[in-house]
Amino acid sequence: MGRAREFDEEKVLDAAMQLFWEKGYEATSLSDLTSRMGIQKPSIYAAFGDKKELFEAALRKYMMSRASHVRTKLQKNPSVKDAFRAFFEGVIAEEYTENRSRGCFCINTMVELAPHDEKFEILTREHQMYLSVIFQETIERGIQSGELEFGVNAKALSQALIVSLIGLTVIMKSRPERSFVDNTLEVTLTLLK
Amino acid sequence: MGRAREFDEEKVLDAAMQLFWEKGYEATSLSDLTSRMGIQKPSIYAAFGDKKELFEAALRKYMMSRASHVRTKLQKNPSVKDAFRAFFEGVIAEEYTENRSRGCFCINTMVELAPHDEKFEILTREHQMYLSVIFQETIERGIQSGELEFGVNAKALSQALIVSLIGLTVIMKSRPERSFVDNTLEVTLTLLK
């Protein structure tokens, strides 16, 4: 019964995600969204609610796919040290390949919205904690395999690596010389020694 | 000749700085600014130009005072390790003391504007590079005094510390448990051996 929806909900949500990711919440207008999503405002409201709810849906979608990507990448390599190196190098390469860096949607939101909106404070914090657990599991795998020393504090170390990842992601938005991030990565990876 | 200005340019610029620092560029309206600065829009335009120019002036003022504060803090302590620890702990305490964290105005701008405005890409990058030189000089002082090993790569290490500082500042916006940042700090400081 009733007219069938003409758009793919996942497709248009993905378009909204890209836009919010690039421009942030405030700087993205509904008119920007209708162009990019290819549907009109009433369709957006019917499917996702108001602008903030659409933003939240887009952010959740990002976080899901991001966490899964991180887990996959870290599990791919039998060596934990190599896995972290490859992961960080991948993040760096991505930013330096694209003409303009998008960084991380979650980090952008942590800066723009978390201090003024408790919902996003919680949402972004939980995502970072989740990533840090993925890091921790990887480190524990390295301890188990004997690649890392038995005495390593997996939790603290994983948290420090998350913080470095955030710092790297953020400073790359200012396009520092490549040597800056390369130096940083080398020093940071010595924490796994 | 002519009517004298009734407001203190430094005072009202400082008020604008606080506001932009808290809310960012897009989310701060001219109406917000007139309330906080205590002057009307034409006075703002006469003294500072348009919204972006006012923002830039506010950011420059912030960066100056920030760099000077960092230099002072690091120079105060004869021990380089203690100096870095005290500095990082100060940054952390500041965020956890205030009800809502403002973070760092420069970092906020790096996230919000640097990817879409080359002027702010350069401005924020140069500030971070300047801070990293201050870090580097401090580390070199530690090498000279014998507190740090002679073989330490002062430049790379200072860059890694800057990245950790950025990461810490950003993640605190999501109000993680105190143990998270404490762990991170302990691990990060091991880089100074």
Place this chain on the structure above:
DNA sequence: CATTATTTGTACCGAACGGTAAAATAAATA
């Protein structure tokens, strides 16, 4: 085929946006 239920496009809402013209005000100069 007529009815019903839903989505679509259009057109519009009041409010807020960044920015400015112009008159009123006040200080310094002549």
Place this chain on the structure above:
DNA sequence: TATTTATTTTACCGTTCGGTACAAATAATG
């Protein structure tokens, strides 16, 4: 004191904002 020059206040500009009422369009149901 009259004039000049700059600043302040007020009122307003056109545009865009997020959001919605409404009617045309379209699909499934009876």
